[in-house]
Amino acid sequence: xxxxxxxxxxxxxxxxxxLCPATLLIALKELNRCKEQLHNGEIQLVFKTDxxxxxxxxxxxxENMGYGVEVRRVDNYYLLVVEQGHS
Amino acid sequence: xxxxxxLRGVVDNLSGAGEIQRxxxxxxxxxERERLAxxxxxxxxxxLLRVMGTLPLRAEELNDxxxxxxxxxxxxxxxxxxxxxHLNDTNDKLKLANDEIQAILTAANVGxxxxxxxxxxxxxxxxxxxxxxxxxxxxxxxxxxxxxxxQDIPPADCTFAKVMASKIGLQRQEWALKGCHYDVAAAPIKxxxxxxxxxxxxxxxxxxxxxxxxxxxxxxxxxxxxxxxSRDMVQGVTxxxxxxxxxxxxxxxxxxxxxxxDRLTIHDIIHPDCREHCLGFFQALLxxxxxxxxxxxxxxxxxxxxxxxxxxxxxxxDGKPLVTCGIFHRADVGQSCL
Numbered sequence: 402x403x404x405x406x407x408x409x410x411x412x413x414x415x416x417x418x419x420l421c422p423a424t425l426l427i428a429l430k431e432l433n434r435c436k437e438q439l440h441n442g443e444i445q446l447v448f449k450t451d452x453x454x455x456x457x458x459x460x461x462x463x464e465n466m467g468y469g470v471e472v473r474r475v476d477n478y479y480l481l482v483v484e485q486g487h488s
Numbered sequence: 489x490x491x492x493x494x495l496r497g498v499v500d501n502l503s504g505a506g507e508i509q510r511x512x513x514x515x516x517x518x519x520e521r522e523r524l525a526x527x528x529x530x531x532x533x534x535x536l537l538r539v540m541g542t543l544p545l546r547a548e549e550l551n552d553x554x555x556x557x558x559x560x561x562x563x564x565x566x567x568x569x570x571x572x573x574h575l576n577d578t579n580d581k582l583k584l585a586n587d588e589i590q591a592i593l594t595a596a597n598v599g600x601x602x603x604x605x606x607x608x609x610x611x612x613x614x615x616x617x618x619x620x621x622x623x624x625x626x627x628x629x630x631x632x633x634x635x636x637x638x639q640d641i642p643p644a645d646c647t648f649a650k651v652m653a654s655k656i657g658l659q660r661q662e663w664a665l666k667g668c669h670y671d672v673a674a675a676p677i678k679x680x681x682x683x684x685x686x687x688x689x690x691x692x693x694x695x696x697x698x699x700x701x702x703x704x705x706x707x708x709x710x711x712x713x714x715x716x717x718s719r720d721m722v723q724g725v726t727x728x729x730x731x732x733x734x735x736x737x738x739x740x741x742x743x744x745x746x747x748x749x750d751r752l753t754i755h756d757i758i759h760p761d762c763r764e765h766c767l768g769f770f771q772a773l774l775x776x777x778x779x780x781x782x783x784x785x786x787x788x789x790x791x792x793x794x795x796x797x798x799x800x801x802x803x804x805x806d807g808k809p810l811v812t813c814g815i816f817h818r819a820d821v822g823q824s825c826l
Binding site: 422426461467 | 541543545574
């Protein structure tokens with residue numbers, strides 16, 4: 402029987418106003434800090450950014466680290482949702 | 489050293505001025521070393537950031553003290569550790585997938601050939617070697633046309649060329665090579681830009697099947713000729729009463745053309761006085777499979793009665809009646825059921 406899937410806790414970071422590479426470093430720091438919980442599907446990290454470069458650098462880096470990433474456009478900023486990777 | 493200079497040195501040491509000078513020089517040296525250390529750290533951080541695909545650090549964004557505080561090298565090193573873990577995990581999965589594919593290729597009872605876009609052989613399974621390739625000769629990197637077709641230039645109907653031109657998979661029936669026949673399925677492999685990088689061709693030998701089909705066709709043709717030229721009336725009737733086959737003697741005796749047979753049923757040619765007897769026999773034949781001799785009276789297209797005598801049997805498939813076969817000849821009136 403499949404394990405019961407819990408809804409992951411969402412942890413949000415507002416990094417609007419920050420530019421690359423600071424945005425990437427902040428995101429990587431959090432991805433390192435929370436890697437166990439991310440891999441276990443316990444949490445989702447959501448980064449709010451208005452830096453267009455970050456919509457490429459953060460998803461690329463996170464996917465290379467094995468996470469699933471979704472980029473959503475919301476009004477005048479972006480939401481980058483990083484979660485457990487799909488095996 | 490002159491005496492005057494030596495005396496000045498002794499006086500300076502006594503006053504501490506020499507020690508101050510030495511400390512100032514040492515302090516300058518340490519400052520320079522620290523500056524060079526920050527330059528080195530920044531250059532290495534920028535190198536790592538470039539690897540991560542982002543921009544270098546700007547001095548105004550991160551001064552020297554916050555540079556150490558943030559520890560970007562530590563952050564990126566930890567990120568690289570995760571990247572490496574993920575790559576190792578991916579490699580394990582790829583190895584498993586590769587092993588599975590190799591097992592499938594080895595077990596497959598069809599020949600499988602992988603070509604690159606230049607038509608060069610990249611991989612093949614044991615069955616393909618058994619089908620086409622001489623044992624023990626390495627053909628990886630050789631042109632497919634040389635290896636399979638035995639010619640420098642691909643043939644005009646080359647399956648690989650068709651896949652490259654159409655950019656889609658295709659299937660080909662009964663491709664012939666050196667007296668053998670193959671059903672060929674071919675599919676392109678594309679990169680993320682939609683360009684074909686490889687093509688996979690699957691060969692299923694159908695020589696035996698083709699020969700069997702030809703033999704069956706010949707056999708069927710022979711029996712059809714025999715039946716067509718028979719003086720007896722031959723008919724094949726399905727369980728619903730329609731005609732599957734009637735021979736020339738049957739058509740001539742009852743006056744129907746070939747194109748009219750599809751519209752007829754057994755009821756149309758049996759005389760009303762004989763119908764109960766004949767249809768009873770027909771139903772018993774379908775349910776029990778027990779055939780035998782029968783007398784009947786057929787009615788021709790122009791209404792003429794035709795007493796017949798013959799033999800009827802039934803073929804079954806999976807326990808269900810498939811077709812009844814009847815062979816009749818004209819009978820004397822006294823011999824019919826009228």
